[in-house]
Amino acid sequence: MTPDIIIHNGALTTFDMTQPKAEALAIADGIITAVGSTRDIMAMAGASTRVIDAKGGTVLPGFIDSHVHLFGGSVELSCLSLYGVSGLEEMAGAIRPYAAQNAEEQLVFCVMCDYGILGTGKTPTRHDLDYILPDRPLAMFAPDHHTVWANTAALELAGVLQGGEVDAGSLIVMGEDGLASGELLEPGAYSPVLALTKHGGREMMGLTTGKDPVPAPSKAEREMDKDVIAQGLVHCAEQGITGLHLMDGNVYQAELLKELEAEGRLLCRCEVPFHFKGTDPIERIAAEAPAMRARFQGDMVRSSHLKMFIDGVVESGTALMLEPYPGEMGAGGNMGDEVFTQEHFVAACIEADRLGFQIAVHAIGDAGVRRTIDAYEVAQNANGLRDSRHRIEHLEVMHPSDIPRLAKLGIVASIQPGHAPFGGYFPPTGVGQYLHDHQIAGAYAWQDIRETGAKVIFSTDWPVIPVDVMTNVKAAVAPQNLGVPWKSQAQSLVDTLESYTKTNAWAEFREDRKGQLAVGMMADVAVMSHDLFELAPENVTDAIAVVTICNGKVTFAR
Incomplete structure (x- = not known):
């Protein structure tokens, strides 16, 4: 088959264990059809083949941002x-x-x-x-x-x-x-x-709300909403992003994405959750979530996970803590605010797990994280062990004794490197003033989590921080040194890139179809301006995406 696209003269990081490095690849009908040397791949070119010279830059699977709010970020x-x-x-x-x-x-x-x-x-x-x-x-x-x-x-x-x-x-x-x-x-x-x-x-x-707008948007409002999302998708494609895990969801947003797909304007694959609120009755899960999942099961727009919040954030004193906050924030014994009662939350986890949903829970405080781990464990005991790949989003503060429980229970740690006080986005003195010194040992403990064998995936939580990939990568590989009592949680570049590509594909149960540059995989590819492995960690942001390909189509090119 004559390739539609060939990328050659690259430093391919394939994340395919059978062929970790290569120079070139070929794409036809949205699928990677060959990976190998520039000489061999170029020999396949036909008159209509688009040939892209990577000029020695890293070529890797398209980035998957595993935690975003696309509609809000676009606006x-x-x-x-x-x-x-x-x-x-x-x-x-x-x-x-x-x-x-x-x-x-x-x-x-x-x-x-x-x-x-x-x-x-x-x-x-x-x-x-x-x-x-x-x-x-x-x-x-x-x-x-x-x-x-x-x-x-x-x-x-x-x-x-x-x-x-x-x-x-x-x-x-x-x-x-x-x-x-x-x-x-x-x-x-x-x-x-x-x-x-x-x-x-x-x-x-x-x-x-996790529900659709009432009253229903007018045709003009619907088109306005769709246009702004399309602009956000262009922005994501410019970063080398080919996949997004949305962490807010309703049918309305999924419908807009399907319409954009039909119009040829959907530039990234989107996972859209069913959002369950602490005020919702348990019956809502079975009544609505399976129908939403059944309706959206395409390669570009899919619904398969259920999202919940168990707490708020440290900076406003609403993250659930195991002890009162220090200083004025802890006045009156403030330990954060419950979004769910634990009984209601556990029941929701059991029901969602029973129905075969992957669960993703926003949990930031050490008590919020512990409650989520406990609930997943109860659900596992109630429904039996299965390959659930349940996720905890953020895990900004953990009690050290809870860190090994993630790997033991198969829980995915969904982390945003740029959120940390040493991530370079926010003032380094910010969150630390709201924690006791002894809590810092389990705060933003990415490497400690990774070393237990737990799966770690990276994202931005756009628009909390920009969706820019390489700035977030720098936060992981070259975090600021804040000194005692903060511990370095620096990640290796290969671990960081894998947590932005292959492992994120695994987290959405599509590791057999995407996240690697291998024959038969979906043709989602990012071509970078530099060989990332030749840059010092602190200079990794010198690299930018120069070509993005999603589903075998060029969605961005400089």
């Missing part, structure tokens, strides 16, 4: 980012011109607002935001998407200035004057503000 590409902004005057200097340039927007919405934007220990209030924009709704999203800060006009328009009922684990923080302070913790509190955005909050609905 945020056009929002004002406050990354690196510090202090009220800097905020005003950035926000006021942006607001003037977007006068038609009902809500001025900013993203990447650091918890310490006003200084250590000072939380933004509605009065701070009123100073910036007194007469127009304004809101800011924290990078982790667990907190929104809003001004008086936004709170009033959203109907939460007087407070209101919220889901378990969510909180409208009230001020001494009896009105909302401006700080909204978790989706149950901030969803009414998101509803004021251009996309009506639909971009986060797979996260905040």
